[in-house]
Amino acid sequence: MPFPSPTPSSSSPTGANANRRNFLAGALAGLAGAPLLGGRALAENAPAATIGGLQEPARQVSIADDVDVIVCGSGPAGIAAAVMAARTGAKVRLFEVHGCLGGVWTAGLLSYVLDAKNSGFNQEIIDKLKERSSYNPNGTKAYFYDPEEMKRLLEELCVQSGVKVQLFSRIVAAYKDSANRLTTVVTESQSGRQAWKARVFIDATGDGDLGNLAGCEWELGESNACPCQPMTMMAMVTVPDPEKLRPFASHYGSPSWRKEPVENFRKELARFGHTPTYGTPSLFHVRDGLFNLMINHEYAVRADDAAAITEATFRARSEIHTITRGLRKLGGSWDGLLLVATAEQIGVRDGRRIKGRYVLSKDDLIEGRQQEDGVVTVTFNVDIHAVSKKANETAAYHNAGVKTKPYHIPLRALIAKDVDGLMMAGRCISGDFISHASYRVTGNAVAMGEAAGVTAALAAASKHQPHEIEWKDASAKLAQLNSKA
Secondary structure, three states, X not given: OOOOOOOOOOOOOOHHHHHHHHHHHHHHHHHOOOEOHHHXXXXXXXXXXXXXXXXXXXXXXXXXXXXXXXXXXXXXXXXXXXXXXXXXXXXXXXXXXXXXXXXXXXXXXXXXXXXXOOOHHHHHHHHHHHHOOOOEEOOOOOXXXXXXXXXXXXXXXXXXXXXXXXXXXXXXXXXXXXXXXXXXXXXXXXXXXXXEEEEEEEEOOOOOHHHHXXXXXXXXXXXXXXXXXXXXXXXXXXXXXXXXXXXHOEOOOOOOOOHHHHHHHHHHHHHXXXXXXXXXXXXXXXXXXXXXXXXXXXXXXXXXXXXXXXXXXXXXXXXXXXXXXXXXXXXXXXXXXXXXXXXXXXXXXXXXXXXXXXXXOHHHXXXXXXXXXXXXXXXXXXXXXXXXXXXXXXXXXXXXXXXXXXXXXXXXXXXXXXXXXXXXXXXXXXXXXXXXXXXXXXXXXXXXXXXXHHHHHHHHHHOOOHHHOOHHHHHHHHHHHHHHO
């Protein structure tokens, strides 16, 4: 559940507090006569300053659009949801806060897809990446890719399917009608504050931003007070001769080639006196001379704390620069090593998990539960990264003693319990801490997005709620669409 905001102190303002209050009051008084963009002035509508905060004036926001399905977040789940909803016949609008589509795939420079089912939209992406010479398989259910090629591919898929995309737009409010049905979301962007209506909404933000704004119950981390899995910033590096890095690159030529290169890489870092914050520092070969770098952990950072995420981003980027400079100075295999890019978006493993009509638990994994409304079979193991620096010294990640059997994610886990007209896809679906550590990988997110997109489109077309749509009908439609892809 969300934590309440701190209660303002009722003590009288003295000293620094009084100065801050006087400064704010003075600043607002000065703004009262100042023109705003567009030639409008605050005048008598100036916000009222109080000790505890700022009371903003009410304002009218026009409805900018009215579509069948709105998808918030364009990561692996959001892209699949938007494209498949559009292919089902819905009018779809997709919002993304960053300057590219793909979320962790692109802005996050992940470069590595796990538990990728070789069917449906997953397979379509693989086929198109192959055409771009940007598919590097690692076994049958994982592959590496070039993030720049992925960016352009996802843009083409949205344009071809008719999805209306708006980048640089953050969801900041959500409104329901008297029947507790989500009807409208509000975004803020360079275009200002805009309101948008739809019949069905899909939260694919990863951090459950829309579900939170809509008033849904949610969990974060191992408990509401965490601890949470650490965040990791990815980076891309390049070298003139990639073969020289083979001893340090995980999975270079073999899916099982991981333990030895990690140890070799760790020793290289030790040569210039660096101990990485991630106990399993990894280098992955993407293509040609391009490699992906995963070498840091940022501990005890909540995904709903912007200030803490900012600090974590700075620390992580600093560590990446320290490591690449140190490796380059070693010479030899590292001659000519260049840091191409650090991720715009630090990788978040634990965000809000929105309460759905079914809550996945570790028992689903242990028993390998199959569901009549199962939208995807998950085969990935429980992958819990150390929640503290001390724990990382013992094991960088673990499975909490849970041995996973193939299990289903039911459609009910993708449908919000507290609000009608809202679905989820990706790592913000309904589940506990243990199950989330298995289903959160992006191959599963794509499959969840497909299911949510088709279900949302069918609900909008029939003027029903998502929970009223039979999975057998959505599944049949999904199979039909995938047969044409």
